[in-house]
Amino acid sequence: MRGFQQCRPAPVNALHPHGTADFGLAxxxxxxxxxxxxxxxxxxxxxxxxxxxxxxxxAPHWAYAPVQIADTKGKHPVDALLAEAREKAGxxxxxxxxxxxxxxxxxxxxxxxxxxxxxxxRIESKPDDATWKLLIDELLTSPAYGERWARHxxxxxxYADTQGYNFDQDNRYPFAYTYxxxxxxxxxxxxxxxxxxxxxxxxxxxxxxxxxxxxxxxGFLTVxxxxxxxxxxxxxxxxxxxxxxxxxxxxxxxxxHKTDPITMEDYYSIxxxxxxxxxxxxKPVIGKPADESAYQAYLKEAATLESADLAARQQMVDQLxxxxxxxxxxxxxxxxxxxxxxxxxxxSESFKRGRYRPKAVMRWREFLRKTAFKEPGETRLRxxxxxxxxxxxxxxxxxxxxxxxxxxxxxxxxESALQKLSLRRDCPLSYGPDRMKEIMDVEDNNAxxxxxxxxxxxxxxxxxxxxxxxxxxxxPKFMPARTYKRGNPGAPEDPFERHWLSFLGGGSFQKSPxxxxxxxxxxxxxxxxxxxxxxxxxxxxxxFGAPIADPGDFGxxxxxxxxxxxxxxxxxxxxxxxxxxxxxxxLLLTSEAFxxxxxxxxxxxxxxxxxxxxWKWNRRRxxxxxxxxxxxxxxxxxxxxxxxxxxxxxxxxxxxxxxxVYAFVDRYALPTTLISFDLPHPDHHSxxxxxxxxxxxxxxxxxxxxxxxQAEKLISDPEFTYLTSNPARVNWIYQKxxxxxPTADESTAVADWLGQIKPDDYESRxxxxxxxxxxxxxxxxxxxxxxxxxxxxxxxxxxxxxATAPIRWLHxxxxxxxxxxxxxxxxxxxxxxxxxxRMVGQIRRTQKGGNDLIWxxxxxxxxxxxxxxxxxxxxxxxxxxxxxLKTGDTLDFILRAPxxxxxxxxxxxxxxxxxxxxxxxxxxxSRLSEAFPNSDKPPSLPxxxxxxxxxxxxxxxxxxxxxxx
Numbered sequence: 024m025r026g027f028q029q030c031r032p033a034p035v036n037a038l039h040p041h042g043t044a045d046f047g048l049a050x051x052x053x054x055x056x057x058x059x060x061x062x063x064x065x066x067x068x069x070x071x072x073x074x075x076x077x078x079x080x081x082a083p084h085w086a087y088a089p090v091q092i093a094d095t096k097g098k099h100p101v102d103a104l105l106a107e108a109r110e111k112a113g114x115x116x117x118x119x120x121x122x123x124x125x126x127x128x129x130x131x132x133x134x135x136x137x138x139x140x141x142x143x144x145r146i147e148s149k150p151d152d153a154t155w156k157l158l159i160d161e162l163l164t165s166p167a168y169g170e171r172w173a174r175h176x177x178x179x180x181x182y183a184d185t186q187g188y189n190f191d192q193d194n195r196y197p198f199a200y201t202y203x204x205x206x207x208x209x210x211x212x213x214x215x216x217x218x219x220x221x222x223x224x225x226x227x228x229x230x231x232x233x234x235x236x237x238x239x240x241x242g243f244l245t246v247x248x249x250x251x252x253x254x255x256x257x258x259x260x261x262x263x264x265x266x267x268x269x270x271x272x273x274x275x276x277x278x279x280h281k282t283d284p285i286t287m288e289d290y291y292s293i294x295x296x297x298x299x300x301x302x303x304x305x306k307p308v309i310g311k312p313a314d315e316s317a318y319q320a321y322l323k324e325a326a327t328l329e330s331a332d333l334a335a336r337q338q339m340v341d342q343l344x345x346x347x348x349x350x351x352x353x354x355x356x357x358x359x360x361x362x363x364x365x366x367x368x369x370x371s372e373s374f375k376r377g378r379y380r381p382k383a384v385m386r387w388r389e390f391l392r393k394t395a396f397k398e399p400g401e402t403r404l405r406x407x408x409x410x411x412x413x414x415x416x417x418x419x420x421x422x423x424x425x426x427x428x429x430x431x432x433x434x435x436x437x438e439s440a441l442q443k444l445s446l447r448r449d450c451p452l453s454y455g456p457d458r459m460k461e462i463m464d465v466e467d468n469n470a471x472x473x474x475x476x477x478x479x480x481x482x483x484x485x486x487x488x489x490x491x492x493x494x495x496x497x498x499p500k501f502m503p504a505r506t507y508k509r510g511n512p513g514a515p516e517d518p519f520e521r522h523w524l525s526f527l528g529g530g531s532f533q534k535s536p537x538x539x540x541x542x543x544x545x546x547x548x549x550x551x552x553x554x555x556x557x558x559x560x561x562x563x564x565x566x567f568g569a570p571i572a573d574p575g576d577f578g579x580x581x582x583x584x585x586x587x588x589x590x591x592x593x594x595x596x597x598x599x600x601x602x603x604x605x606x607x608x609x610l611l612l613t614s615e616a617f618x619x620x621x622x623x624x625x626x627x628x629x630x631x632x633x634x635x636x637x638w639k640w641n642r643r644r645x646x647x648x649x650x651x652x653x654x655x656x657x658x659x660x661x662x663x664x665x666x667x668x669x670x671x672x673x674x675x676x677x678x679x680x681x682x683x684v685y686a687f688v689d690r691y692a693l694p695t696t697l698i699s700f701d702l703p704h705p706d707h708h709s710x711x712x713x714x715x716x717x718x719x720x721x722x723x724x725x726x727x728x729x730x731x732x733q734a735e736k737l738i739s740d741p742e743f744t745y746l747t748s749n750p751a752r753v754n755w756i757y758q759k760x761x762x763x764x765p766t767a768d769e770s771t772a773v774a775d776w777l778g779q780i781k782p783d784d785y786e787s788r789x790x791x792x793x794x795x796x797x798x799x800x801x802x803x804x805x806x807x808x809x810x811x812x813x814x815x816x817x818x819x820x821x822x823x824x825x826a827t828a829p830i831r832w833l834h835x836x837x838x839x840x841x842x843x844x845x846x847x848x849x850x851x852x853x854x855x856x857x858x859x860x861r862m863v864g865q866i867r868r869t870q871k872g873g874n875d876l877i878w879x880x881x882x883x884x885x886x887x888x889x890x891x892x893x894x895x896x897x898x899x900x901x902x903x904x905x906x907x908l909k910t911g912d913t914l915d916f917i918l919r920a921p922x923x924x925x926x927x928x929x930x931x932x933x934x935x936x937x938x939x940x941x942x943x944x945x946x947x948x949s950r951l952s953e954a955f956p957n958s959d960k961p962p963s964l965p966x967x968x969x970x971x972x973x974x975x976x977x978x979x980x981x982x983x984x985x986x987x988x
Contacts, residue, residue, distance in 0.1 A: 085587055086577040087526060089552050092595050093588045101614035104589040109636050117623025117639040122150035124988055125618050126158055128640070131987045132566045133608065134167035135649040136656055140762055152613070159612050163605050166666055169211030174648055174684045175565050176206055178712065179266045183690035183705035184670050186249040192472040194691060197482035198306060198491045202242020203684070204667040216558060216602030217547040220267055224543035227496055228536065236309045238492035245302060245493040248690060248706050253512045259297045260290065262708045267546050269557045269577040269710070272524070277510025283578040284526040287506045292521040295504035296538045299497055306491035314487060321487030328481060332474045336456035339467070343383060343451055349429040351376055354422055356387035357411050360396055382462040386451050394444065401440055497537055527551060549598050553577060559593035562604065564711065566611050568641035569634070575710035585635060621988045643987045646712065647700035648683035654979055655679060657760045658733035659740065676732060696723060724980035734972035749777060752971065760978045777970060785968040787910055789858030789937045792961050793954055795819045795835045796849040800919050804885050808849055810959035832924050837955035839869065839930040842876055842920035850916040852935050852949060854908040855965055860937040860948070861905045862914045867898030869930050874922035876929065881915040882906050893929070901933070911964055
């Protein structure tokens with residue numbers, strides 16, 4: 024079963040994972056395990072049969088039995104059924120939590136955002152049922168509700184914006200986001216559960232318009248990983264049956280299920296339905312960009328790419344039909360028939376003749392076998408075949424026969440027998456551009472992938488690209504359902520009649536309506552006992568932090584839940600409400616169970632340590648999306664009015680105003696932050712999230728770029744900067760982050776911490792960046808310095824040719840340069856932190872002869888030494904004095920040519936040594952040759968850190984911010 028060790032079929036022509044080369048067969052260990060499990064299963068069934076007479080009949084597994092309706096005598100069903108179960112277990116519930124906790128929980132579970140101060144004030148001032156119900160309705164009508172619950176379902180649907188590993192083309196799904204946006208709308212509009220299910224499996228059979236927005240629901244099937252045909256289909260079988268039925272049907276791919284009543288025919292019945300669908304090349308447009316000019320620009324670029332693709336395919340068509348190349352295809356096809364070539368042989372022989380496609384050769388062979396190489400055939404082709412046979416030892420004569428036939432065929436009149444043959448679908452001359460992919464070779468496919476990647480890139484990145492649905496359509500003719508022996512696609516067995524799952528009643532799928540629609544209807548059927556139970560269980564878990572039954576497997580290995588009557592009551596409520604998920608939210612949140620304290624009677628711990636009877640609230644840590652959204656909301660960055668649209672890279676500052684549900688999820692290279700915070704890998708359906716506590720999470724709050732950006736942004740808020748007293752500032756931060764005032768102890772602790780801070784501790788670490796400048800040489804301290812106007816081939820200069828540049832000969836590179844009379848060359852290092860530093864290195868003249876040069880060192884304060892002469896054919900060591908620097912201060916190396924330009928060049932190796940307290944050891948921190956600037960606009964200097972930003976980060980990392988009580 025998925026999630027546990029599972030026997031999977033070995034791919035054809037690949038080694039079995041356990042090392043055997045028995046292709047497509049289970050390995051020895053798997054066969055032994057299968058026999059052992061099979062014997063145990065038989066023994067179990069024998070025991071059941073022997074026990075039946077004593078028990079008066081075999082009861083069905085609890086999940087497969089009809090939903091039972093309990094009489095709660097008018098009481099709230101959740102509380103009544105929990106009270107009954109607790110009484111039997113000898114457990115008493117915790118008292119109700121403070122009203123503030125109710126709204127914090129509701130806002131968290133319904134929207135993923137903290138409640139507003141006004142909502143907290145309302146429930147605290149009037150904590151009655153009427154106020155509580157109004158607040159629940161407010162949260163349910165918020166657009167944030169759909170964003171929160173769409174993210175839950177995206178785990179189930181293994182959502183990602185890429186298809187996975189694909190090294191030779193763009194692996195992005197340009198329109199995966201339309202499925203996510205459809206989910207958001209579906210939850211916000213309270214789409215009935217039956218429609219929610221059916222649209223995600225068979226929307227193309229339920230909508231009338233070819234561009235209906237509901238076609239985006241088919242992303243449930245199409246946003247999964249792509250690992251080749253059988254694996255992709257298996258993934259879709261798995262996500263349907265585990266997502267909607269919590270049943271591990273995919274375990275029956277290569278053998279009868281070892282523990283559940285699921286047969287291989289059950290699996291392949293669904294497999295065969297999904298085997299007979301395909302994704303159209305042209306996905307339906309389901310909307311239009313708001314920017315009309317961007318849309319028109321996109322259409323123009325897309326038309327250019329489409330024209331290039333059509334031209335490439337038309338070139339293949341022309342080659343098939345042009346008489347000279349047609350003659351070669353006929354010759355190759357005849358030889359392929361005579362010598363009974365296989366595809367590798369056809370490939371090698373076609374390659375010898377030039378750019379001829381082996382698949383086209385084999386298509387010609389099959390066509391000629393029906394029309395030229397056997398009776399009755401076609402007269403002209405039979406004559407040609409006879410002539411070829413006669414000339415089989417004479418290659419030139421054979422080629423002449425092929426040329427004659429090709430030219431005759433090309434010029435034959437419309438009503439001739441040859442032209443009628445050209446219209447047959449199996450004749451390669453009938454192939455148009457739309458069928459070229461049937462005969463493309465490796466080179467063609469590589470070029471086609473490149474063209475598709477360019478189109479994909481345009482669709483993903485162009486602002487005018489309209490939204491499209493990742494839809495599906497059924498093939499015109501269904502292939503029959505077959506099981507594959509031991510899961511090997513190369514070993515199909517006899518056809519059988521595809522049917523609904525046998526353990527849920529079975530029944531054949533008819534040809535009409537479409538089998539996929541019938542499958543969707545069977546899953547959504549209120550008579551199906553699994554579907555409503557599964558959904559109710561998921562909703563309960565997403566509210567209460569723990570499920571009633573294992574959401575990953577409702578099979579016979581899952582024991583009867585202690586709270587099955589409650590689960591059935593919730594499933595029945597879904598049926599009674601017409602599948603309204605919002606109605607179920609209201610039922611759960613108005614229960615006392617949702618409002619219990621997180622601490623309860625201590626004696627309960629020994630009886631129910633896991634809180635299986637929900638006698639207290641499960642204290643919960645915010646998931647990553649909620650945590651990030653709460654940070655952005657508290658820093659006033661989150662734009663709640665900006666909804667839906669393309670996915671964004673959360674690591675980029677431009678995404679700081681978007682909710683986390685809009686993250687670009689890269690299946691192949693999942694961002695490390697998402698991994699660290701337990702986002703499930705989208706290669707598989709995820710029934711629930713695993714929660715870990717690892718150092719990377721705490722480090723992210725200390726050093727994460729987003730956290731640091733938002734902390735600085737919050738303390739730059741005019742409301743904060745306007746405050747003049749520390750107590751007022753502390754109160755303001757607590758209100759924004761935790762929705763409360765600080766306690767007296769907290770205020771004192773913050774004040775004490777602020778009093779111990781040393782300003783130097785918040786300056787940036789010592790570092791710097793190089794600049795290349797020039798200035799007029801006045802003989803003394805430099806006047807204003809200027810950047811060079813031109814950077815080319817690693818050299819800064821004032822014109823393309825130094826000999827004729829506006830300032831003749833003046834230029835500088837990473838390892839040397841040239842001075843100019845009347846101008847000073849300045850190699851400047853600008854500090855980006857605080858500490859002591861000095862410039863060191865060597866300089867030398869690179870040629871004999873020429874005028875003397877003068878060099879010296881300077882800092883922000885002015886010259887640090889008297890100018891020194893650098894005579895022809897000489898060198899000098901540089902060892903500047905130590906200087907205390909702050910951010911923005913400079914150290915300069917200055918080179919002058921007071922006697923004229925005929926001074927030849929200078930080579931240099933300039934370095935900066937620095938040290939910081941308390942570490943007084945000098946270390947090299949920068950070298951000009953390694954950090955030579957290629958821009959005259961150096962990065963902006965960092966600001967000194969701010970202790971108030973540290974306080975914000977501390978509170979964001981606190982348990983109170985992360986845990987929902």
